[in-house]
Amino acid sequence: MLQMILEKEIYSKDDLKELLNCFLQLNSPYYHGIIVRAFTEIWNGVFSLRPGVAGASSPFLHGGSHVTYS
Incomplete structure (x- = not known):
């Protein structure tokens, strides 16, 4: 999974959330x-x-509001 993310250069929060939702579906x-x-x-x-975002918390674990479970 990590290798695919790095090869496809998926680094934005929205792109990672979209990929997560695909995996969940x-x-x-x-x-x-x-x-x-x-x-x-x-x-x-x-x-x-990445500079400037150290310590950024994961959007995947906060109350489920960022993740769509289908």
Whole structure:
């Protein structure tokens, strides 16, 4: 997953959220927790390396308002 994100240069919050929603729609709810956890780790890793956004919190874990579960 991380390799694909880096190769496709998906670094914006909106693009990552869109990709997350795709993964959630394509996978069973059984795996949603693992998927969200993986995206959170990627978010923290990518944005901890970018200047000016260090310490930015993941948009994937705040009350579910940023993630659409279908």
